Amino acid sequence: MMHPEYILTLSCPDQRGIVHRVSGFLAEHGCNIIDSAQFGDAQSQLFFMRVHFAAEDASVSDAGLRSDFAALAASMQMNARIDDARRKPRVMIMVSKIGHCLNDLLFRYRSGLLPVEIPAIVSNHTEFYQLAASYNIPFHHLPLAAGASPDAKRAQEQRVMEIVESNDIDLVVLARYMQILSPQMCEALKGRAINIHHSFLPSFKGAKPYYQAHERGVKLIGATAHFVTSDLDEGPIIEQDVERVDHAMDPETLTAIGRDVECVVLARAVKWFVEHRILLNGHKTVVFK
Structure with missing residues (x-):
């Protein structure tokens, strides 16, 4: 029994x-x-x-x-x-045009390595609708034009939140979703939205960060998974990891290594969340591994 x-x-x-x-x-x-x-x-x-x-x-x-x-x-x-403990949390994945994290999470889900249900994938682009279809997951294309007005952004985010509510979503994963969430949406998803981004030492912002890192000759590249807050990329950190690189590697190699690290770090953070291992401690987290 x-x-x-x-x-x-x-x-x-x-x-x-x-x-x-x-x-x-x-x-x-x-x-x-x-x-x-x-x-x-x-x-x-x-x-x-x-x-x-x-x-x-x-x-x-x-x-x-x-x-x-x-x-x-x-x-x-x-x-x-x-x-x-036996209920599989319901996860919604958001993605833009870069799909390595999405693909990794879907593989782990299909393989049974990630104990979740994924009832929705949301994107502001159409690149991954076929990938979603191959997993029989509904794909929601919610476009947001570059330089969109605040009203257009609010309308798009309202549609996102309707999907969250109608699907009883427990966790929203920003798997390289390249849009900044409004403070209102960050508040609505407080404690149940996770983002992934590169985290170099030193840090590089803007376009093509791995190319910037190559120009500076960095020796470590890494990634950070954290809770989403209205302070961009400064939410409570859940997991981080790094890989050592060297002078012989070109920018494309650094990019490939960096994407691998991002996948692993994000997958760990999602798994720990759905296994109820993460507790907020002010601006930090306690993670019982």
């Missing part, structure tokens, strides 16, 4: 007895802890916890479990949620 499984995530002011009270609550409600991780941040004085558990007492209902834990959470000033 398969018992219902849940993932509890929480943050609260650090204090004595948190693990004891949480584990005691689960034991009293007929639950068995499968794995658990916790972290106390001395700087923010917050405590973070992720618990994967099975509900083995059939007399304890889902609603009763949630209601009772809400009372405990309120007594300890917890920001907490309980998610069904």
Whole structure:
């Protein structure tokens, strides 16, 4: 018999007895802890916890479990949620004309490496409608002309949000979607939108960053996955990685290496999100790997 499984995530002011009270609550409600991780941040004085558990007492209902834990959470000033561990989160991918991250995520999804449902792909271009069709995923072309007026941008974003709401989307992934989201849309998607971008040391902005990096002779190239905020590319960082490069590599080679890093970093961030491993800690994140 398969018992219902849940993932509890929480943050609260650090204090004595948190693990004891949480584990005691689960034991009293007929639950068995499968794995658990916790972290106390001395700087923010917050405590973070992720618990994967099975509900083995059939007399304890889902609603009763949630209601009772809400009372405990309120007594300890917890920001907490309980998610069904077997439910596959619903992910919408947004892309423009560069498709390596989209292609990688779709392959991982089809292969079962990424436990998600993908009910929609949104793009301001038409390049990848056939790729979407090959996975039987609805493709939504929502064009936005260069230099579009604020009204046109708002209208386009409203259509995006309609797709988000009608498909019950849990996470929006900007897989090289080359449009800046408005502050209003960033707020609407707060904590459930992830972006990927290159992150060089030093950093290069604007067109063809890998060509700029080649001109400067960089030795490390990398990528950063982060939550989307109205501060462009400055949201809480989820994952980063780098690859070493050298003088013998041309700009095309750097670009290819950089795209590989972007794919891996974004896939990790998405996987950790859908497995409920990421908790916000101010402008940072706690990631229970």
